[in-house]
Amino acid sequence: xxxxxxxxxxxxxxxxxxxxxxxxxxxxxxxxxxxxxxxxxxxxxxxxxxxxxxxxxxxxxxxxxxxxxxxxxxxxxxxxxxxxxxxxxxxxxxxxxxxxxxxxxxxxxxxxxxxxxxxxxxxxxxxxxxxxxxxxxxxxxxxxxxxxxxxxxxxxxxxxx
Numbered sequence: 001x002x003x004x005x006x007x008x009x010x011x012x013x014x015x016x017x018x019x020x021x022x023x024x025x026x027x028x029x030x031x032x033x034x035x036x037x038x039x040x041x042x043x044x045x046x047x048x049x050x051x052x053x054x055x056x057x058x059x060x061x062x063x064x065x066x067x068x069x070x071x072x073x074x075x076x077x078x079x080x081x082x083x084x085x086x087x088x089x090x091x092x093x094x095x096x097x098x099x100x101x102x103x104x105x106x107x108x109x110x111x112x113x114x115x116x117x118x119x120x121x122x123x124x125x126x127x128x129x130x131x132x133x134x135x136x137x138x139x140x141x142x143x144x145x146x147x148x149x150x151x152x153x154x155x156x157x158x159x160x161x
Contacts, residue, residue, distance in 0.1 A: 001015060001105055001106065001109075002095065002098065002101060002105055005088075005091075005095055006095065008088055009088075010088065011087065011088060011089070012030060012033055012085060012086070012087060012088065013085065013086055013087075013088050013091075014026060014029070014030075014083070014084070014085045015083065015084040015085070015106075016083060017081070017082055017083065019129075020043075020082050020083060020125075020127060022043060022083060022125045022126055022127065024126075025043045025083045025085075025123060025125060026085070028041075028123055029041035029043070029083075029085035029123060030085060032121055032123075033085060033086070033087055037119070037121060038119045038120060038121035039086060039087055039090040039091060039113070039118040039119045039120070040084065040085070040086040040087075040090075040091060040110070040113050040118055040119070040120045040121070041084065041085045041086065041120075041121050041122075041123055042077065042079065042080070042082070042083070042084050042110055042120060042121070042122050042123070043079075043082045043083030043084065043122075043123055043124075043125040044077070044078045044079035044082065044122040044123065044124055044125060045059075045062055045079050045082060045125050045127050046062060046063065046066065046078040046079050047078045047079065047122045047123070047124040047125075048124065049124035050124035050125050050126070050127070051124075051125075051126040051127065052125075052127050053126070053127060053128045053129070054127055054128070054129040055129060058129065062079065062081070065080075065081070065107075065144065066078065066079060066080065068148055069107055069111065069148070072148055072149075072151070072152040072156075073111055073151055073152050073155045073156060074111075074115075074155075074156075075107075075110075075111050075114070076114060077110065077114065077120065077122055078122055079122065080106055080107035080109075080110040080111065081106050081107060082106075082125065083125065084106070084109070084110070086113075090118065091113065091118065093116065094109060094112045094113045094116055094118060095109070097112050097116065098112060099150070099151075099154050100147050100150065100151055100154075102143075102147075103140070103143045103144055103147045104144060104147040104148060104151055107151070108151055108154075108155075111151075111155065112155075115155070
């Protein structure tokens with residue numbers, strides 16, 4: 001994802017997820033960016049008005065991860081994984097500050113934008129799971145925990161040194 005953002009050349013960049021689609025997000029997010037209300041727009045599965053129709057375990061996993069991000073690194077939003085749109089010129093410094101290359105990069109990207117004073121707006125998503133995810137949720141947990149520990153170290157301790 002980081003390499004894709006770096007390679008992008010447009011004024012606006014939209015990041016998609018292979019297993020998540022809400023076509024209305026694109027139009028709403030670009031309207032917000034064009035009116036200069038935000039530097040980054042994040043699609044949230046947990047924001048007020050969101051409709052998360054995935055199986056309960058996937059919904060719970062999203063809640064747990066975001067709770068861990070709130071405790072571990074002081075995240076103030078409702079969701080970090082999913083659809084994003086942003087003005088490329090205003091987010092380059094955020095991208096340069098990110099150190100996680102996989103698994104939790106999307107979370108770090110949103111959290112650093114928030115911490116660096118970027119205007120981040122969340123839009124509620126409607127999410128329906130139409131097929132089984134290709135990545136097993138339980139196989140992701142160990143890597144996510146390692147990256148969460150690294151992210152907490154980088155943001156809570158290293159950034160303050």
